[in-house]
Amino acid sequence: MAYTVNGPPAVDAPDPPTPTRRRSEATAGYVFLSPWLLGLFGITVGPMLYSLYLSFTDYDLLQDPEWVGMENYVRMFTDDPTYWNSVQATVLFAVTSVPLKLAVALGVALLLNRQRRGVGVYRALYYVPSLLGGSVAIAIVWQTLFGGAGAINGLLGLVGIGGKSWIADPSTALGTLVLLAAWQFGAPMVIFLAGLKQIPAEMFEAAALDGAGRFATFWHVTLPLLSPVLFFNLVLETIAGFQGFTAAFVISGGQGGPADSTLLYTLYLYLRGFGDFQMGYASAMAWVFLIALGIVTALVFRSGSLWVHYADDGER
Amino acid sequence: MTMSDRPLLRPLLAAAAVLAVLATAACGGGSRADQQAAGAPPVTDRPVELSVAWWGGPARAENTQKVLDLYTKAHPNVTFKTQWQGYSGYYDKINTTAAGGTAPDIIQIDNRVLREYANKKLIADLGPWIGSTLKVDAVSPKLMGTGKVDDKLYAMPAASNTQALAIDKTVLEPLGLLPPETGWATWEEFGAWSAKVTGALGGKVWGVRDESANISLFEPWLRQRGKQLYDGQKPGFTVDDVTAWLTMWAGFRASGAASPAEVAQPSNGGDIAKNTVTAKATTATFSYDNQFTELSKATDHTLLLVPVPGPAVGAYSRPSQFYTAYSRGKNVATAVDVINFFINDEAAGAALGTERGLPPSSKVGDAIAPQFSDQLKYVSAFDKRIVDQAGENPPVPAQGDSKMGQLLVSAGENAGFGRKTPQEAAAEFVSQATSELERAAR
Numbered sequence: 228m229a230y231t232v233n234g235p236p237a238v239d240a241p242d243p244p245t246p247t248r249r250r251s252e253a254t255a256g257y258v259f260l261s262p263w264l265l266g267l268f269g270i271t272v273g274p275m276l277y278s279l280y281l282s283f284t285d286y287d288l289l290q291d292p293e294w295v296g297m298e299n300y301v302r303m304f305t306d307d308p309t310y311w312n313s314v315q316a317t318v319l320f321a322v323t324s325v326p327l328k329l330a331v332a333l334g335v336a337l338l339l340n341r342q343r344r345g346v347g348v349y350r351a352l353y354y355v356p357s358l359l360g361g362s363v364a365i366a367i368v369w370q371t372l373f374g375g376a377g378a379i380n381g382l383l384g385l386v387g388i389g390g391k392s393w394i395a396d397p398s399t400a401l402g403t404l405v406l407l408a409a410w411q412f413g414a415p416m417v418i419f420l421a422g423l424k425q426i427p428a429e430m431f432e433a434a435a436l437d438g439a440g441r442f443a444t445f446w447h448v449t450l451p452l453l454s455p456v457l458f459f460n461l462v463l464e465t466i467a468g469f470q471g472f473t474a475a476f477v478i479s480g481g482q483g484g485p486a487d488s489t490l491l492y493t494l495y496l497y498l499r500g501f502g503d504f505q506m507g508y509a510s511a512m513a514w515v516f517l518i519a520l521g522i523v524t525a526l527v528f529r530s531g532s533l534w535v536h537y538a539d540d541g542e543r
Numbered sequence: 544m545t546m547s548d549r550p551l552l553r554p555l556l557a558a559a560a561v562l563a564v565l566a567t568a569a570c571g572g573g574s575r576a577d578q579q580a581a582g583a584p585p586v587t588d589r590p591v592e593l594s595v596a597w598w599g600g601p602a603r604a605e606n607t608q609k610v611l612d613l614y615t616k617a618h619p620n621v622t623f624k625t626q627w628q629g630y631s632g633y634y635d636k637i638n639t640t641a642a643g644g645t646a647p648d649i650i651q652i653d654n655r656v657l658r659e660y661a662n663k664k665l666i667a668d669l670g671p672w673i674g675s676t677l678k679v680d681a682v683s684p685k686l687m688g689t690g691k692v693d694d695k696l697y698a699m700p701a702a703s704n705t706q707a708l709a710i711d712k713t714v715l716e717p718l719g720l721l722p723p724e725t726g727w728a729t730w731e732e733f734g735a736w737s738a739k740v741t742g743a744l745g746g747k748v749w750g751v752r753d754e755s756a757n758i759s760l761f762e763p764w765l766r767q768r769g770k771q772l773y774d775g776q777k778p779g780f781t782v783d784d785v786t787a788w789l790t791m792w793a794g795f796r797a798s799g800a801a802s803p804a805e806v807a808q809p810s811n812g813g814d815i816a817k818n819t820v821t822a823k824a825t826t827a828t829f830s831y832d833n834q835f836t837e838l839s840k841a842t843d844h845t846l847l848l849v850p851v852p853g854p855a856v857g858a859y860s861r862p863s864q865f866y867t868a869y870s871r872g873k874n875v876a877t878a879v880d881v882i883n884f885f886i887n888d889e890a891a892g893a894a895l896g897t898e899r900g901l902p903p904s905s906k907v908g909d910a911i912a913p914q915f916s917d918q919l920k921y922v923s924a925f926d927k928r929i930v931d932q933a934g935e936n937p938p939v940p941a942q943g944d945s946k947m948g949q950l951l952v953s954a955g956e957n958a959g960f961g962r963k964t965p966q967e968a969a970a971e972f973v974s975q976a977t978s979e980l981e982r983a984a985r
Contacts, residue, residue, distance in 0.1 A: 502945075
């Protein structure tokens with residue numbers, strides 16, 4: 228892209244590119260890209276288009292799909308109360324887990340940003356949950372921790388609070404999933420740390436000279452300069468938050484209970500597709516989800532212009 | 544524009560975001576032509592590896608493995624790959640593999656999916672093998688009928704069982720609260736007994752688990768009211784029936800007879816590993832009588848079986864599980880031969896005991912009865928006593944029966960946790976059940 232057809236050649240450029248050479252370069256480029264392109268079309272775009280077709284059919288996985296037009300979409304919005312339960316659970320999960328996870332990540336990143344003996348070890352230790360966190364094993368540990376006879380109740384018992392099974396009660400079950408999500412704060416934490424390292428030290432010196440306290444420095448210097456990184460984390464975590472599946476699947480025994488309180492959207496989609504043999508309906512759900520998630524992501528991007536501060540904004 | 548690294552973030556972010564969103568929608572299916580002749584003889588003269596799937600606990604895994612080993616000993620070319628798990632999520636897994644064309648060759652099912660699997664041609668019609676590979680003479684026609692859909696045999700009854708309550712003798716006997724062997728004449732009496740137990744135990748352990756979300760107990764209760772679970776492809780009950788059921792359990796919870804919903808909830812998925820009697824959280828819970836073996840293995844307490852409360856006609860002799868052959872399996876004929884081995888071989892019958900339920904073949908049953916342990920004798924005597932007075936068998940459940948079970952779990956939990964009144968939960972249950980059944984049959 229650096230070369231332009233009519234522009235003056237750059238001073239130290241080698242031979243000017245000929246059309247033949249440019250074409251062979253393009254070919255080479257596509258050859259190098261081909262593994263990714265094959266993957267994209269074969270594993271992502273192809274199946275996606277097929278699922279778009281399936282979303283307009285009645286397809287039970289075993290017999291040929293049968294065209295039903297908009298029926299799946301109509302049913303989703305008008306005749307499936309469980310669908311709305313799952314939407315509600317998913318939104319609740321995302322709007323609580325994402326801010327909590329980001330807050331924890333930022334808090335820990337701020338602590339780990341200080342120069343202090345052994346800070347490298349702490350950074351590694353705090354990252355460990357993220358390596359383990361998405362796994363089935365940890366979900367099972369969580370299930371046990373928060374169960375009726377779990378360690379959490381043991382601890383509460385020590386201070387005289389009567390426990391209960393946190394995962395069996397619909398008013399707290401989703402909360403345990405939120406905690407599990409927040410516990411996996413390692414990835415955004417590392418990104419926050421990188422962002423914190425990039426803030427020029429002069430900024431803090433200037434703030435200190437002006438007599439700013441710790442909180443004022445954080446609010447007026449750190450946060451604005453960190454906002455692009457915060458924004459990046461927010462976008463990724465929002466998308467990941469809406470796609471939560473594994474923990475809900477494992478902790479609820481694959482059913483989204485109690486009382487559908489952990490029936491996250493993707494879990495319901497899976498149950499419809501593979502439990503009820505309604506792959507057409509599940510495909511329609513996936514497409515509605517894709518569009519809804521696209522809109523949410525677009526809104527987050529839009530909101531960025533209100534609060535994300537790019538250091539070089541003045542230059543444009 | 545200067546090349547500071549910050550503005551670069553934007554296109555990067557956009558790309559990352561788009562990719563993350565794209566990763567959402569992707570599904571597929573596969574197909575493999577069925578080129579095997581129905582009724583062909585089993586292949587045992589060259590290597591065949593069959594996969595076998597079932598749900599259950601460790602006791603079942605152990606004795607099923609024994610039977611498969613016996614078969615391999617007789618036919619060294621035939622080997623097995625096994626997969627087993629708890630009941631909850633079992634069918635999702637089978638369905639998923641079936642969608643990919645790689646379901647297990649021999650699949651244990653129960654009648655909740657029989658009609659569905661047969662209509663979708665997931666399981667093979669066993670008819671062509673009857674008489675040659677599959678011997679059915681020693682199995683009662685009544686039991687054989689439970690494996691038929693539209694008069695074709697799709698599923699071989701693995702065993703029969705009946706509805707019961709498992710109770711904890713070790714806890715109840717010292718309290719002087721052992722129920723009569725014949726159970727309770729009415730549900731009111733049962734509730735009063737259970738409340739007394741909870742009271743005697745200081746309210747930390749409950750008389751009975753809250754079974755309001757359990758379709759296996761809801762069914763005998765309905766039958767006692769002269770209704771059935773299904774009327775063809777429609778629910779055989781009304782909102783009033785379900786309201787009465789949920790209200791009865793609300794009363795039991797209020798009086799302390801039944802455990803709170805949160806104690807009951809973990810085993811609403813049907814996993815025997817989460818049974819509340821073996822977990823010592825309640826002194827009684829619903830159980831099929833064959834599960835007695837597995838339950839006894841999971842506790843150091845002595846357990847007993849008691850009939851379901853109310854008139855005896857609620858219970859019936861039920862096919863506890865079936866063995867079925869995947870219609871597109873690697874070698875359907877050999878799979879059928881293995882199924883035949885499970886049913887008709889005496890050594891296999893001895894290895895299986897009554898863990899799945901009573902042996903379907905009367906010949907095998909008679910042959911192995913003398914070797915039964917006291918526990919197995921107890922289960923088989925209980926089963927005989929109940930079945931003698933039990934009601935008629937209901938027809939094979941409607942297509943979509945497993946969905947019914949899940950919907951009752953939702954209704955029971957919503958009412959149990961006070962999120963909906965019994966009336967609201969019942970109305971939603973019946974309306975959803977009606978529309979799901981209608982859809983499942985298309």
